[in-house]
Amino acid sequence: MTAKVKSPGKTGELFADLKRPATLGAWLKQAMKLYQQHGLALGQIATTAHDEALYLMLRTVGLPLDSEAGVLTRQLTVGERAKLETVLRRRVLDRTPAAYLTREAWLGDQKFYVDERVLIPRSYFLEIIPEQIDAWLPDPAKVTQVADVCTGSGCLAVLLAQHFPRARVDAVDLSADALEVAKINRNNFRLTRRMLLHRSDVFDRVPVAQYDVILSNPPYEPSAHCDALPAEFQREPRLALDGGADGLAIIRKLLRQARTRLKPHGIVLIEVGGLRTAMDREFAALDLHWLQTVDGSDCVCVINAARLKKWHASPPVRSVGKSHY
Numbered sequence: 185m186t187a188k189v190k191s192p193g194k195t196g197e198l199f200a201d202l203k204r205p206a207t208l209g210a211w212l213k214q215a216m217k218l219y220q221q222h223g224l225a226l227g228q229i230a231t232t233a234h235d236e237a238l239y240l241m242l243r244t245v246g247l248p249l250d251s252e253a254g255v256l257t258r259q260l261t262v263g264e265r266a267k268l269e270t271v272l273r274r275r276v277l278d279r280t281p282a283a284y285l286t287r288e289a290w291l292g293d294q295k296f297y298v299d300e301r302v303l304i305p306r307s308y309f310l311e312i313i314p315e316q317i318d319a320w321l322p323d324p325a326k327v328t329q330v331a332d333v334c335t336g337s338g339c340l341a342v343l344l345a346q347h348f349p350r351a352r353v354d355a356v357d358l359s360a361d362a363l364e365v366a367k368i369n370r371n372n373f374r375l376t377r378r379m380l381l382h383r384s385d386v387f388d389r390v391p392v393a394q395y396d397v398i399l400s401n402p403p404y405e406p407s408a409h410c411d412a413l414p415a416e417f418q419r420e421p422r423l424a425l426d427g428g429a430d431g432l433a434i435i436r437k438l439l440r441q442a443r444t445r446l447k448p449h450g451i452v453l454i455e456v457g458g459l460r461t462a463m464d465r466e467f468a469a470l471d472l473h474w475l476q477t478v479d480g481s482d483c484v485c486v487i488n489a490a491r492l493k494k495w496h497a498s499p500p501v502r503s504v505g506k507s508h509y
């Protein structure tokens with residue numbers, strides 16, 4: 185997506201409209217116009233300009249996200265208009281993602297702290313953890329060891345800890361900055377005793393353990409794609425997006441290391457974005473099983489320990505390169 189470049193004069197005019205007294209609804213309309221005229225990218229926190237702009241406005245003026253539609257007829261005070269203008273300028277002119285402006289992201293009805301140090305959570309595991317994962321385990325109630333590799337904000341590690349209340353969760357990330365954010369979320373969700381943070385390149389520096397579940401939403405964009413992403417997505421840490429030349433660098437390393445870290449009935453689940461075809465080709469011997477999600481995006485695969493072990497006995501012909509990082 186390419187942003188239209190506005191001349192300063194034109195942009196000034198657009199924001200001048202916002203100076204007049206107006207209702208929240210009128211501001212929303214104007215904000216949507218700005219989103220459209222500046223070609224803002226969506227998909228990090230909402231999929232329509234209406235939803236994202238409304239979210240930003242409610243948050244900025246301190247109104248509940250489930251406010252009734254009548255809230256749109258509310259007149260804004262001078263102070264509220266000033267705050268909204270500042271936020272909109274940052275969103276529209278600086279292309280700062282909405283979640284970095286509000287310092288929060290939602291997975292379902294749970295709020296996570298986020299900032300520029302982490303990817304904004306938007307994973308299919310929100311649906312898969314509660315609805316599909318148990319079917320792959322002999323006794324989900326007895327799950328005691330889980331790993332979230334490439335944890336970022338720690339959001340998926342939190343979901344795993346909630347889903348498996350008896351489990352210890354190892355949350356792993358290479359980025360010290362990301363782990364600082366994960367620590368905030370771990371504390372906010374009161375999981376200090378069960379969620380352990382590890383700074384490591386995949387499992388390199390994680391103490392040896394045998395897991396029931398290893399889950400990962402790793403960086404999987406091919407490096408060249410990262411440079412072409414819309415500005416908002418390029419604001420996210422490059423380390424969170426870039427999966428090496430073909431996007432598979434971290435996934436290769438993860439699968440290799442997972443072979444020795446699973447219990448006999450254990451499973452690995454990996455979210456791979458648009459790499460399904462590449463995965464099926466490279467890991468044909470693993471006979472990957474792709475999970476269906478509500479919108480049909482089969483971009484999460486599951487592999488059980490038995491299959492991974494067999495694969496170990498006959499590794500793929502393709503030589504495995506060193507991890508990208």
Ligand SMILES: C[S@@+](CC[C@H](N)C(=O)[O-])C[C@H]1O[C@@H](n2cnc3c(N)ncnc32)[C@H](O)[C@@H]1O
Nearest residue numbers: 305334335336357358359385386401402403424
């Ligand atoms: C796509 S983000 C996922 C974050 C989080 N799990 C989520 O779903 O929102 C990928 C994360 O992997 C981390 N990462 C990148 N390379 C890594 C590596 N070699 N080992 C461990 N973590 C890595 C990044 O720092 C980033 O936080």
